[in-house]
Amino acid sequence: MAEGKEKNLLKWLAYGPRKQAISYTGFIINGQRFHVKDIEKSTQNSGVSIDATTMCRSSTKDISQVAGVVSYYGVLKEIILLDYYTVQIPIFKCHWANVPNGVRVEYGLTLVNLHQSQSQFVKDQSYVREKTSAEFKAKSEKFRKIRTKQLPHTCSRKGYARLTEELVNNSGSKEAPSRVDVWTKAHKKKNGQPVNSEVAEAFNTYLRAFGRGVTRSKLAIVSERDDHMIQIKDQCNDLKDRMSHMEQLIQSLLKNQNEPVQSGEQSNAHVPSSPVSVRDNIYGQKCKILDWTGSGDIIADGHFISSDPQDEVHHVPLGPNAMKVGIDFARKPNAFLWRPTSNICHMEDAIGSIIAWPSEKVRMN
Template identity: 30%
Template sequence: MSRKGYARMENEMKENHANPSEITRVELWKKAYENKNGEPVNDAAGEIMEQIKKCNELKENPPSKDSIRDDALARVLGPEARGRVRGLGFGATPSRVAATIQSNAMFNDIQTKMANLETQVKSLMKLNQQNSSKNPEDMISSHVATPQVGTPQSEQGSHPLQDQPTNNQKCQLLHWYNFKTAEEVVAEGHIASTDPQTKVHHIPIGKECWKVWVDLVVNEDLHLFRPTNEFSVLGDALGSTIAWPKSSIKMINEDYEYLH
């Protein structure tokens, strides 16, 4: 089946599914090898589907739903051939699919956080309505902040601000989503721009990112924060500019010598 055929089938399955995020490439592969009556197209396909079913039912070490390297299809049929991905048609590559999966996971995480924020806002609005019916003196006394003992008043509520770097200043790029390892350096380079309107591959970097030249790469397989049609992993961007979260950029002294 062609890439367009798989894409059309994926859209149809998601439209008819209560939870579209559950439509993975495993489900696409199974659908592609089923007849209209839902039966496998042949005995070989039926045997593979049975193995996939048993794999998904594992209680210990179940297959991943977010990785094409360890999902049920990969466990049953083995690693992907170079430059192709089963169940997604011609033209799909492992690096592009992995980048898409990662982006979808980030999007779902953002949606979850937004839903939590919405719940908190509703709770605050309800609390505000309840307080509006209370005695004004009680409301004032309940909201007066108690100064922290031993902390100068001038320092209370203050937060350190990140210094604004200058263009061409040396920096280290830290892992942008693995926070288990403190300050894991994945690349080194220098600042190209901190202007939110500056573009990287025709897209503005925005307020949360800086434009960075990549001079040295430590983790070549790390997916970019913003994949493009040309670059999907950090190793692709050596000698070019990328958008990187400023919270994951560490400035270094000009006399610092790059890692070797």
């Protein structure tokens, strides 16, 4: 009799349920009343748990699996009643907690965090949809064909940047190796042989670092360009050093001019306006401007204006042992001024203007 009922039940289950199903917000099963989470009552039973037998591993690296009983915890989201004509079966749709991270036991109580690591599940679903789309497969196939045309290198995880640094250290020179040298080194084995036949063919037909059709004239132009860039860098470093030295001299000069008189004896001391040889100079008298850094070269032609320490040049007192001169012609346009300003730094900028210059570096005609 019992076997007949089981066969009859299996027959109706095989037919499938009705196309219409009933949804409930509450349901009583096994003497327990359940409510879905959306009801949000002050007293409700929307939590569910189940002990299931599953395959377990101690970690992601563990390849040996064992069967064990795992307790799963969740919250009831939806209740659907399926009608198989002779029997009705309720189905609970639940929001399950992440067991490794969202469930823990403290002081004999099981604590469940339903929000722990749940966002990752949503990301995984979108990730799977993206990676299985037709657009992604077409893009993947495109890049796969591109990778098949690439020539293998021996840099491994070192990369071209550290390979370049290694070549500089081994050569003992400060000059950086060319792109050709770096590319050639990266596509050779330790014994100096090419990685494969395709790389060997590339060495014989074209240089991959510069593209197809490279010639000796192109290489010469590139080499000359690199040498020119090195020269420009050296000149820039030299100019930086000179500017730093000039700033130090200017700061030292301004410090000496701004030092207060410390004693009455010093305050009564006579400050000469200029050397005896230039006291009797006439306004407008022609003069030669010498390089103030000590080279002795004549860098400009000008005319004498004053040697009074109280006269101002660009709103700065002239001070002792200095002369106020006008610049008529610059023989060395790039020569630095003794007292530069924000607008006038080189001798060519001072043509037609008035500047201050050390008295000992002015030669009267």
